[in-house]
Amino acid sequence: YTKEDRESVSKALLAVGLGGFETRPIDTLSGGQLQRTLFARVLLQDADLILLDEPFNAVDAKTVGDLIQLIKRWHGEERTIMVVVHDLDLVRQNFPETLLLA
Template identity: 40%
Template structure:
């Protein structure tokens, strides 16, 4: 499943929402099997890029391929975690049932939930340390636990490419450390994480690859090079009207 040699190829990817240009001619390659940070100011198109990688947005121009596949044909390999999951938190459902939903895309509407499926759900719960919470209604979880539940659902789904939109937003110190630890584990297992991130020092410390966006692509490659003074200046300058403020 884990395919290190897979590469997302983006060719002149352009997305418009009405008259607003959200992404402008982004051409790059994102190698799988690593931690990739998407960096850029608000409105730079980070979420748009993630949604394009999922194949959800009609591209105004350009194309995205993984191997020779359109992203739409990639699930269940792709998993997506939106900024703040817009789920119904008061839905009468337990943690285990949410994680079990990860199997539904493969099973379809009618596939039988066999013992093997149950074991996969158990393994996912165990991997994310959710066994003690399995029978809880989801409203009773903390923010970090809720996030882990959705990551467990993605694992149960069998995903190996994770698209995370601002996963560190609203996490406290302990939850951040926990998530980082998890991402390192996934890295060792050859999984791919592409995450929109605001915290530059976090990106520098933990993500080997980075994409710097400001509607167009400013730079892509090893994080240290991408997040150089000059590049950050280009990406953030027009968003910083305060004299002398620097990213």
């Protein structure tokens, strides 16, 4: 990997609250840390379309709030975001456009 690659990874991890985790083995991460790592991967991909399936499973309330802020940031950048979530209160509070499948 190049120096720029390593710097990009460090910035992405810092953005999701995992600064300093660059060399930590993935199998040592908690559920919340793993979800944050997956969000960092999305940051690195810089995609216009983001698909997230139950991104808030196994994470605490603070992590949910932090990850929702990232989703809102991506929305503000005019990216298309599709999220599968089963917590209807969370959906009502944070996702302005929804499709309910029953």
